[in-house]
Amino acid sequence: MELIVSIISGVCLLAGSFLVLSGVIGVIRFPDFYTRIHAAGVTETLAASLILIGLMLIAGWGIVLLKLILILLLVLFTSPTASHALGKAAWKSGLKPTNLKQRNEDRN
Amino acid sequence: MISHLPILQVIIPLLGAPACLLLNRPNLAWLFSILVSVLTLITSIALLMQVQAQGTISYMLGGWEAPWGIEYRIDFINAFVLVIVSALGAITLIAAKDGISKEIAEPKQPLFYVSFLLCLAGLLGITATGDAFNIFVFLEISSLATYTLIAMGDDRRALWSSYQYLIVGTIGATFILIGIGLMYMMTGTLNIHDLAERLPAVTASNAVLASYAFILVGVALKLALFPLHFWLPNAYTYAPNIVTVFLAGTATKVAIYLLIRFNFDVYEISAPQFKYMINMVFITLGIMAVIIASWTAIYQTNIKRMLAYSSVAQIGYMILGFGLDSVSGLQASLLHLFNHALMKGGLFIALTAVALKLGKVELDDLNGLAKKMPWTFAAFVIGGLSLIGVPLTVGFVSKWYLVVAAAEQQQWYIIGFVLLGSLLAVIYIWRVVEAAWFKPPKELQNAAGNVTATTSREAPVLILIPLWILILANIYFGIDTRFPVSISQQAAQLLFGGA
């Protein structure tokens, strides 16, 4: 039983790591702010949840679990909000998404 | 309560400051801070008497033993500096009211008194403590309060000079902190007494030398030692007048005390060549400070700035005595510390009175002013004589001891430079005296309405009283030299004998 739990937690952690990594690659590689925020915002919530769930599985019952749940809740609350606020602020400030078609044509 | 004097000394102003903030009425705050500072003065005098009676006092804060808890360690040197600082604090505050109500906007006046008390507490804390890190903490308090005080000056440039001082002061404080950290790394203790015992074991290491260098440079920045003095004239010139009085009398004194403490108590550099080199550096810097700063002072038209340069020169004298590295040299330094506080305090208060009348202290505006403000300018003349070092004033006493100390080591050229410094002092003091007493009053060409301000005669009593207290002290201690001489001698012997 313990083995199974630790395997599941390991899988969760690794999946989380993968998502985090893919997210940051997106943040670096993507052409403009809105695509970047897409890469970061979308992966972030799931990745954080997966990692925290992985930790919860090995934590066992107790105050540690409670704290992890609190962190998870907090992340679930704040990170989409922050992404939203960022996107909105950027939009309102007049930042326009890059027109990819346009750019490709320019390049050619 | 008697056994708690060391801590009362510091916490009275320290806790008085927030209490003062609660009052929030300028006059109430003023009265309250006078009460606080007078209590502090009484404590410090009682403390000095106690030290004279029973030797070094050690006070364990929180009841924890010395190297684990923080220790207050009062010996002759501390007690002496504590009296100087708290006395000047009390005297300045008495004189503060008129100047402050003119120079600082009303809602900010309580804040001024709060900062003043904090600065006082910080300086006293640096002096009283026997713990290296505690020194840093109180250094921060006093520095922050000082920046605030300077920035309150009504000239726009006060902000700039305060900022300049802030940068320099922060660098200095950081250096001191690095030095303390390195020392802790090498010895595992922060208590100064403990450090002094444990440092000789590791004194050959680079880390200790580096920490020595850091602390030396850090303190020298705070001290306005000659090449690092550039912040001082600006800070003194644009600060509110009263703040200049206080700073000139105390801040550099406490820095000198720190230098003495670290140099003679904590670090015992064993290699004689190294020690000789350090002393030579001190002597050279001291001489350069005396000559160059006095020379610069002659060319100043703003009298506050002139006296500020003169302060840099006086610091040079103290460093000179210090670099002689003998009991009598150190005694001369300590004496000058005391005496300089008296005379510069007096001179700057006199300037406060002038500034209260004129709004500024340019040399040209002083013409003939002595006839209108005879008491103020009589005080200025006596203070100036003292600064020059004329017999029967305190200035003579400390210079005499300095000359004797130099003669002891047959460093005749030092005597020459001291005399030259005095001559330069004669010139810059004479310019003021001449303008005030002997030149005809200048016709006031500004709008007729303003003339009334200058026709009123003498400075307010609240300024004259502290002014003349200081000036009379100048003469009294110049004639009856027993008190400062005996104490400074004991202190100097303690530093050399105890180390």
Place this chain on the structure above:
Amino acid sequence: MLFSIYGLISASFFMSMDAVDVAFTEAAVGAGVSPLLMLATLASVGRYQKKPTDPEIPKVALLLVIITGILLIIGTLDMPAFGAADAPAHQHVAPRYIKESPEEIGIPNMVTSVLASYRAYDTLGEVVVIFTAGIGVLSLLNFRRRRRNIHLIDDIIAIDEHKILRIVSKILIPPILIFGLYVQFHGDFGPGGGFQAGVIFAAAIILYVLFFGVKYAHQVVNQTFVRVFSAIGVLLYGSVGVVSLLNGKNFLDYHVLAENPTTAQHIGILVIELGVGITVACVMILIFFSFIENIEKVIQELRK
């Protein structure tokens, strides 16, 4: 923003050096509040900035930095290796803290027992430093007394209708405050204490101001309130010392507070941490309000 990242990263650095309390402080101060305050400064002075005129100064500064760096490296060359058990720093004072503090103070978090009891006086000094900084900012910036009710900045805040953010922060603020209390009173057992709690509290208030405007925030905590309480925090801390003085013990000797020495230490630490928390929170809020008022002043001048 880079500053805030620096704070975050250095905090994880402290973390890996096992200095949880330092990391905690860095997390709260370095990453959270200091960039906020810095930005507030920028917002209020940004329009006056000029290019530095003297090209010589950076060179001199660079030279100084290099000299200092060389000196530091020389100094650290023969320093004991990091983590070496025989380093003098681990030989003299520190072992006693580690050995005796559980018995003498009776709380598990040793950092707290050093800060709040063995070296409580230093901590008092630090609190006063913060208080002094608050006074400094107040005396430099806070010019206005009149026209309290006009809050131009509120208009600006109200223009952006961040509905989602408003709701989320409305939900978040109470838990943040409760968490602040937890940190405040949990300092004996885990990392935390008055400094961090104060900053968390202040951060919550700042968050509130950013979305709901100064007017509403002033209804909860106004300038006078913050001013008074920043002083009261220091006085509370000091009063513990005065109580021990009045009972004939040395300043800040907690043993007078109860019969049982560890209980006494507990009470003492709780009270002084409370004092620290109050002062820190109030000074942070005070500085923030002062900056806001300054920004308002700038806006007012512009409108004229």
Place this chain on the structure above:
Amino acid sequence: MALIITTITLLVVIALALIRAFAGPTVFDRILAGNLIGTKVVLIIAVMGFLFGRPDFLDVALTYALINFISVIGVLRFVEITRRSREEDKS
């Protein structure tokens, strides 16, 4: 094992995000990177707490999560507010 891999990945991610923070180009990109690093630091602290067997690290992680949010939002608001007052300045 998985814990160690996760830690390393997170460290790499922070390093990569730093590139974005320095590269910009807009202020929002930097804030985004800051936010990203913030959440990653929260995770890394939590994971390291387990790695070292010191669960009190979680308190710090919790503080981080809070403070990170507040500071990101705060920075954002200041950017907006200064921008708006500057626009007023021009008009």
